[in-house]
Amino acid sequence: MTADVGSQLRKGVVEYCVLGLLAREPMYGWQLAELLTGRGLIASIGTLYPMLTRLRTQGLVSSFDRASDAGPVRKYYRLTGAGTGELEVFREQWAPFASTVNELIEKDSTS
Amino acid sequence: MSHESQPQVVRSYLSELEKALDGVPREVAKEITDGVAEELDGLNAAAAATRIEELGDPAFIAAEARTASEADRPVAMAQGSTVSGTPATVTPRTEERWYIVVASLLVAAGGVVIPLLGWIAGIVMVWMSKSWRTWEKWVGMLAPLAVPGILFLGSLLISAFAPSNFTWWHLAILSILFVPFLSGMWLLWRGLRKQGAPAR
Numbered sequence: 062m063t064a065d066v067g068s069q070l071r072k073g074v075v076e077y078c079v080l081g082l083l084a085r086e087p088m089y090g091w092q093l094a095e096l097l098t099g100r101g102l103i104a105s106i107g108t109l110y111p112m113l114t115r116l117r118t119q120g121l122v123s124s125f126d127r128a129s130d131a132g133p134v135r136k137y138y139r140l141t142g143a144g145t146g147e148l149e150v151f152r153e154q155w156a157p158f159a160s161t162v163n164e165l166i167e168k169d170s171t172s
Numbered sequence: 173m174s175h176e177s178q179p180q181v182v183r184s185y186l187s188e189l190e191k192a193l194d195g196v197p198r199e200v201a202k203e204i205t206d207g208v209a210e211e212l213d214g215l216n217a218a219a220a221a222t223r224i225e226e227l228g229d230p231a232f233i234a235a236e237a238r239t240a241s242e243a244d245r246p247v248a249m250a251q252g253s254t255v256s257g258t259p260a261t262v263t264p265r266t267e268e269r270w271y272i273v274v275a276s277l278l279v280a281a282g283g284v285v286i287p288l289l290g291w292i293a294g295i296v297m298v299w300m301s302k303s304w305r306t307w308e309k310w311v312g313m314l315a316p317l318a319v320p321g322i323l324f325l326g327s328l329l330i331s332a333f334a335p336s337n338f339t340w341w342h343l344a345i346l347s348i349l350f351v352p353f354l355s356g357m358w359l360l361w362r363g364l365r366k367q368g369a370p371a372r
Contacts, residue, residue, distance in 0.1 A: 089210070105232060107232065107238075108237070108239075110204045112240065
Protein backbone atom coordinates (compact mmCIF):
# COMPACT_ATOMS: atom_id res chain seq x y z
CA MET A 62 0.00 0.00 0.00
CA THR A 63 2.85 2.37 0.82
CA ALA A 64 4.79 1.38 -2.31
CA ASP A 65 4.09 4.57 -4.23
CA VAL A 66 1.47 6.74 -2.63
CA GLY A 67 2.70 9.82 -4.49
CA SER A 68 2.34 8.13 -7.86
CA GLN A 69 -1.24 7.04 -7.10
CA LEU A 70 -2.20 10.52 -5.93
CA ARG A 71 -0.63 12.22 -8.96
CA LYS A 72 -2.35 9.84 -11.34
CA GLY A 73 -5.76 10.95 -10.14
CA VAL A 74 -5.19 14.68 -10.38
CA VAL A 75 -2.45 15.52 -12.84
CA GLU A 76 -4.82 15.81 -15.82
CA TYR A 77 -6.86 18.36 -13.91
CA CYS A 78 -3.67 20.25 -13.09
CA VAL A 79 -3.02 20.47 -16.84
CA LEU A 80 -6.55 21.74 -17.38
CA GLY A 81 -5.99 24.26 -14.57
CA LEU A 82 -2.77 25.54 -16.13
CA LEU A 83 -4.36 25.83 -19.56
CA ALA A 84 -7.28 27.73 -18.03
CA ARG A 85 -4.81 30.51 -17.18
CA GLU A 86 -3.41 30.81 -20.70
CA PRO A 87 -2.61 28.65 -23.75
CA MET A 88 0.77 26.93 -23.29
CA TYR A 89 3.16 24.90 -25.42
CA GLY A 90 4.45 21.45 -24.48
CA TRP A 91 7.77 22.43 -22.93
CA GLN A 92 6.14 25.23 -20.94
CA LEU A 93 3.69 22.75 -19.43
CA ALA A 94 6.46 20.19 -18.88
CA GLU A 95 8.62 22.66 -16.96
CA LEU A 96 5.75 23.68 -14.69
CA LEU A 97 4.66 20.10 -14.00
CA THR A 98 8.12 18.56 -13.56
CA GLY A 99 9.14 21.53 -11.39
CA ARG A 100 6.31 20.64 -9.02
CA GLY A 101 7.04 16.93 -9.15
CA LEU A 102 3.76 16.08 -10.85
CA ILE A 103 5.30 14.33 -13.87
CA ALA A 104 8.72 12.80 -14.44
CA SER A 105 9.29 13.84 -18.05
CA ILE A 106 7.65 14.86 -21.31
CA GLY A 107 7.12 11.13 -21.83
CA THR A 108 4.21 11.38 -19.41
CA LEU A 109 2.96 14.74 -20.63
CA TYR A 110 2.35 14.09 -24.31
CA PRO A 111 0.25 10.91 -23.95
CA MET A 112 -1.86 12.90 -21.49
CA LEU A 113 -2.24 15.83 -23.90
CA THR A 114 -3.17 13.42 -26.70
CA ARG A 115 -5.78 11.84 -24.44
CA LEU A 116 -7.22 15.20 -23.36
CA ARG A 117 -7.44 16.27 -26.99
CA THR A 118 -9.17 13.02 -27.96
CA GLN A 119 -11.69 13.67 -25.21
CA GLY A 120 -12.26 17.17 -26.58
CA LEU A 121 -11.07 18.83 -23.37
CA VAL A 122 -8.13 20.65 -24.98
CA SER A 123 -7.32 21.72 -28.52
CA SER A 124 -4.06 22.73 -30.17
CA PHE A 125 -3.02 25.48 -32.54
CA ASP A 126 0.23 26.83 -34.03
CA ARG A 127 1.48 30.20 -32.94
CA ALA A 128 4.56 31.97 -34.29
CA SER A 129 6.65 33.97 -31.83
CA ASP A 130 8.77 37.03 -32.64
CA ALA A 131 12.08 35.44 -31.71
CA GLY A 132 11.51 31.70 -31.44
CA PRO A 133 10.08 29.02 -33.72
CA VAL A 134 6.42 28.32 -34.50
CA ARG A 135 5.13 26.32 -31.59
CA LYS A 136 2.15 24.09 -31.02
CA TYR A 137 0.07 25.59 -28.21
CA TYR A 138 -2.63 23.84 -26.22
CA ARG A 139 -5.73 25.56 -24.90
CA LEU A 140 -8.82 24.61 -22.97
CA THR A 141 -12.04 23.93 -24.88
CA GLY A 142 -15.52 24.69 -23.57
CA ALA A 143 -15.85 21.06 -22.48
CA GLY A 144 -12.46 21.31 -20.74
CA THR A 145 -13.57 24.42 -18.86
CA GLY A 146 -16.71 22.63 -17.73
CA GLU A 147 -14.73 19.57 -16.65
CA LEU A 148 -12.34 21.72 -14.63
CA GLU A 149 -15.20 23.57 -12.99
CA VAL A 150 -16.80 20.31 -11.84
CA PHE A 151 -13.45 19.11 -10.52
CA ARG A 152 -12.89 22.36 -8.61
CA GLU A 153 -16.26 21.97 -6.93
CA GLN A 154 -15.45 18.42 -5.88
CA TRP A 155 -11.79 18.87 -4.96
CA ALA A 156 -12.12 21.27 -2.01
CA PRO A 157 -14.64 19.20 0.00
CA PHE A 158 -12.76 16.01 -0.94
CA ALA A 159 -9.39 17.37 0.24
CA SER A 160 -11.02 18.73 3.39
CA THR A 161 -12.57 15.33 4.17
CA VAL A 162 -9.27 13.52 3.64
CA ASN A 163 -7.44 16.04 5.83
CA GLU A 164 -10.01 15.58 8.54
CA LEU A 165 -9.66 11.80 8.43
CA ILE A 166 -5.88 11.60 8.38
CA GLU A 167 -5.24 14.44 10.79
CA LYS A 168 -3.22 13.50 13.88
CA ASP A 169 -5.32 13.36 16.95
CA SER A 170 -4.16 16.34 19.06
CA THR A 171 -5.56 14.84 22.26
CA SER A 172 -3.30 11.78 22.15
CA MET B 173 15.35 25.17 -39.65
CA SER B 174 16.25 22.34 -42.02
CA HIS B 175 17.72 19.08 -40.74
CA GLU B 176 21.05 19.90 -42.40
CA SER B 177 21.41 23.17 -40.49
CA GLN B 178 20.62 21.58 -37.12
CA PRO B 179 23.60 21.00 -34.81
CA GLN B 180 24.82 17.41 -34.78
CA VAL B 181 23.81 17.04 -31.13
CA VAL B 182 20.19 17.83 -32.06
CA ARG B 183 20.14 15.44 -35.00
CA SER B 184 21.60 12.63 -32.87
CA TYR B 185 19.15 13.25 -30.02
CA LEU B 186 16.11 13.32 -32.31
CA SER B 187 17.23 10.18 -34.08
CA GLU B 188 17.83 8.41 -30.76
CA LEU B 189 14.42 9.55 -29.51
CA GLU B 190 12.65 8.29 -32.62
CA LYS B 191 14.27 4.88 -32.23
CA ALA B 192 13.45 4.73 -28.52
CA LEU B 193 9.80 5.56 -29.21
CA ASP B 194 9.33 2.41 -31.24
CA GLY B 195 6.22 0.68 -29.94
CA VAL B 196 4.66 3.87 -28.55
CA PRO B 197 1.35 4.73 -30.27
CA ARG B 198 2.16 6.61 -33.45
CA GLU B 199 0.16 9.72 -32.59
CA VAL B 200 1.84 10.05 -29.21
CA ALA B 201 5.32 9.35 -30.63
CA LYS B 202 4.80 12.04 -33.27
CA GLU B 203 3.54 14.51 -30.67
CA ILE B 204 6.68 13.92 -28.59
CA THR B 205 9.18 14.16 -31.44
CA ASP B 206 7.46 17.24 -32.87
CA GLY B 207 7.41 18.87 -29.43
CA VAL B 208 11.09 18.14 -28.81
CA ALA B 209 12.13 19.21 -32.33
CA GLU B 210 10.19 22.44 -31.83
CA GLU B 211 11.94 23.02 -28.50
CA LEU B 212 15.40 22.48 -29.99
CA ASP B 213 14.71 24.44 -33.17
CA GLY B 214 16.91 27.47 -33.64
CA LEU B 215 19.24 26.70 -30.70
CA ASN B 216 22.99 26.63 -31.21
CA ALA B 217 24.93 23.49 -30.24
CA ALA B 218 25.71 24.66 -26.69
CA ALA B 219 22.17 25.80 -25.91
CA ALA B 220 20.75 22.65 -27.49
CA ALA B 221 23.04 20.45 -25.38
CA THR B 222 21.79 22.17 -22.22
CA ARG B 223 18.16 21.76 -23.26
CA ILE B 224 18.74 18.12 -24.19
CA GLU B 225 20.09 17.50 -20.71
CA GLU B 226 16.90 18.99 -19.29
CA LEU B 227 14.74 16.90 -21.61
CA GLY B 228 16.39 13.71 -20.38
CA ASP B 229 17.37 10.31 -21.70
CA PRO B 230 15.31 9.25 -24.77
CA ALA B 231 14.97 5.74 -23.36
CA PHE B 232 13.47 7.13 -20.15
CA ILE B 233 11.08 9.43 -22.06
CA ALA B 234 9.99 6.50 -24.22
CA ALA B 235 9.50 4.22 -21.21
CA GLU B 236 7.35 6.86 -19.55
CA ALA B 237 5.34 7.39 -22.74
CA ARG B 238 4.85 3.67 -23.13
CA THR B 239 3.62 3.31 -19.56
CA ALA B 240 1.36 6.34 -19.84
CA SER B 241 -0.09 5.14 -23.13
CA GLU B 242 -0.66 1.59 -21.98
CA ALA B 243 -2.07 2.47 -18.59
CA ASP B 244 -5.77 2.91 -18.07
CA ARG B 245 -6.83 6.46 -17.63
CA PRO B 246 -6.72 7.88 -14.09
CA VAL B 247 -9.42 7.07 -11.59
CA ALA B 248 -11.71 10.02 -12.20
CA MET B 249 -11.69 9.76 -15.97
CA ALA B 250 -11.14 6.04 -16.31
CA GLN B 251 -14.42 4.39 -15.64
CA GLY B 252 -16.30 5.24 -18.80
CA SER B 253 -17.29 8.70 -17.74
CA THR B 254 -15.65 11.94 -16.84
CA VAL B 255 -16.33 13.89 -13.68
CA SER B 256 -19.19 15.67 -15.34
CA GLY B 257 -20.72 12.40 -16.47
CA THR B 258 -19.93 12.90 -20.15
CA PRO B 259 -19.20 9.53 -21.77
CA ALA B 260 -15.51 9.18 -22.38
CA THR B 261 -13.71 7.33 -25.15
CA VAL B 262 -12.33 4.06 -23.81
CA THR B 263 -10.20 1.79 -25.97
CA PRO B 264 -11.22 -1.79 -25.23
CA ARG B 265 -8.31 -4.07 -24.48
CA THR B 266 -10.24 -7.13 -25.66
CA GLU B 267 -10.15 -5.88 -29.25
CA GLU B 268 -6.39 -6.20 -29.28
CA ARG B 269 -6.47 -9.48 -27.35
CA TRP B 270 -8.38 -11.44 -29.99
CA TYR B 271 -6.17 -9.96 -32.66
CA ILE B 272 -3.02 -11.12 -30.85
CA VAL B 273 -4.42 -14.64 -30.40
CA VAL B 274 -5.51 -15.00 -34.05
CA ALA B 275 -2.26 -13.59 -35.46
CA SER B 276 -0.11 -15.79 -33.21
CA LEU B 277 -2.12 -18.93 -33.96
CA LEU B 278 -1.83 -18.27 -37.68
CA VAL B 279 1.94 -17.98 -37.30
CA ALA B 280 1.98 -21.16 -35.20
CA ALA B 281 -0.30 -23.39 -37.26
CA GLY B 282 -1.61 -21.39 -40.23
CA GLY B 283 1.02 -22.96 -42.48
CA VAL B 284 -0.34 -26.42 -41.62
CA VAL B 285 -3.95 -25.48 -42.41
CA ILE B 286 -3.16 -23.57 -45.61
CA PRO B 287 0.46 -24.36 -46.55
CA LEU B 288 2.65 -21.25 -46.54
CA LEU B 289 -0.26 -18.83 -47.10
CA GLY B 290 -1.63 -19.35 -43.57
CA TRP B 291 1.77 -18.57 -42.05
CA ILE B 292 2.20 -15.51 -44.32
CA ALA B 293 -1.23 -14.22 -43.27
CA GLY B 294 -0.16 -14.52 -39.62
CA ILE B 295 3.10 -12.68 -40.24
CA VAL B 296 1.25 -9.88 -42.10
CA MET B 297 -1.14 -9.54 -39.14
CA VAL B 298 1.78 -9.39 -36.73
CA TRP B 299 3.50 -6.65 -38.74
CA MET B 300 0.27 -4.63 -38.95
CA SER B 301 -0.19 -4.69 -35.19
CA LYS B 302 1.26 -2.37 -32.57
CA SER B 303 1.13 -5.13 -29.97
CA TRP B 304 4.66 -6.28 -30.71
CA ARG B 305 7.93 -4.37 -30.77
CA THR B 306 9.76 -4.29 -34.11
CA TRP B 307 12.47 -6.70 -32.91
CA GLU B 308 9.81 -9.15 -31.76
CA LYS B 309 8.23 -9.08 -35.22
CA TRP B 310 11.61 -9.77 -36.82
CA VAL B 311 12.29 -12.69 -34.47
CA GLY B 312 8.79 -14.11 -35.05
CA MET B 313 9.22 -13.90 -38.80
CA LEU B 314 12.86 -14.91 -39.23
CA ALA B 315 13.13 -17.78 -36.73
CA PRO B 316 10.90 -20.15 -38.80
CA LEU B 317 13.03 -19.36 -41.85
CA ALA B 318 16.46 -19.28 -40.25
CA VAL B 319 16.33 -22.39 -38.05
CA PRO B 320 15.29 -24.87 -40.81
CA GLY B 321 17.76 -23.16 -43.16
CA ILE B 322 20.64 -23.55 -40.73
CA LEU B 323 19.70 -27.17 -39.99
CA PHE B 324 19.48 -27.95 -43.70
CA LEU B 325 22.87 -26.41 -44.43
CA GLY B 326 24.28 -28.22 -41.42
CA SER B 327 22.90 -31.51 -42.71
CA LEU B 328 24.57 -30.96 -46.06
CA LEU B 329 27.92 -30.21 -44.42
CA ILE B 330 27.69 -33.13 -42.03
CA SER B 331 26.76 -35.61 -44.75
CA ALA B 332 29.60 -34.31 -46.90
CA PHE B 333 32.33 -34.47 -44.26
CA ALA B 334 31.13 -37.03 -41.73
CA PRO B 335 28.61 -39.40 -43.23
CA SER B 336 26.50 -41.15 -40.63
CA ASN B 337 23.23 -42.99 -40.35
CA PHE B 338 21.57 -40.02 -38.70
CA THR B 339 19.63 -38.09 -41.32
CA TRP B 340 19.95 -34.45 -40.33
CA TRP B 341 17.74 -33.30 -43.16
CA HIS B 342 14.83 -35.09 -41.47
CA LEU B 343 15.37 -32.80 -38.54
CA ALA B 344 15.45 -29.80 -40.90
CA ILE B 345 12.09 -30.81 -42.38
CA LEU B 346 10.60 -31.37 -38.94
CA SER B 347 11.81 -27.94 -37.87
CA ILE B 348 9.71 -26.40 -40.67
CA LEU B 349 6.73 -27.56 -38.62
CA PHE B 350 7.82 -27.06 -35.04
CA VAL B 351 9.77 -23.79 -35.27
CA PRO B 352 6.77 -21.78 -36.60
CA PHE B 353 4.74 -23.34 -33.77
CA LEU B 354 7.27 -22.26 -31.17
CA SER B 355 7.56 -18.85 -32.82
CA GLY B 356 3.75 -18.40 -32.75
CA MET B 357 3.56 -19.41 -29.09
CA TRP B 358 6.36 -16.99 -28.26
CA LEU B 359 4.54 -14.17 -30.10
CA LEU B 360 1.35 -15.05 -28.23
CA TRP B 361 3.18 -14.87 -24.91
CA ARG B 362 4.87 -11.56 -25.77
CA GLY B 363 1.64 -9.99 -27.05
CA LEU B 364 -0.58 -11.09 -24.16
CA ARG B 365 2.10 -10.22 -21.62
CA LYS B 366 1.71 -6.55 -22.57
CA GLN B 367 -2.06 -6.84 -22.56
CA GLY B 368 -2.04 -8.38 -19.13
CA ALA B 369 0.23 -5.74 -17.63
CA PRO B 370 -1.52 -4.19 -14.66
CA ALA B 371 -2.89 -0.70 -15.16
CA ARG B 372 -0.63 1.81 -13.52
